[in-house]
Amino acid sequence: DSLDKWKRMGVLATEMEGAAIAQVCYVAGVPCTVLRTISDTLEGGDVDFEKFKVYAADISNSVLEMMLV
Numbered sequence: 767d768s769l770d771k772w773k774r775m776g777v778l779a780t781e782m783e784g785a786a787i788a789q790v791c792y793v794a795g796v797p798c799t800v801l802r803t804i805s806d807t808l809e810g811g812d813v814d815f816e817k818f819k820v821y822a823a824d825i826s827n828s829v830l831e832m833m834l835v
Contacts (some may be wrong), residue, residue: 779804799833801826 772780784800791798803822805813 801829 779802781800781802784802788798788800803826805815805818805822
């Protein structure tokens, strides 16, 4: 099935929206960085969104701080 295909290829994550932004920036000659937070998996599962959004915000903030140093 498709999940096995992704696992065999070693894919950890995919996304589409950032690619469109990056392409427009590339064509316009504008530097671009896309920072995404993954909130689900291919397998599905239960995620407590209220808890996760706090965790994701903390991690995103840490990454941004490291990038800006």
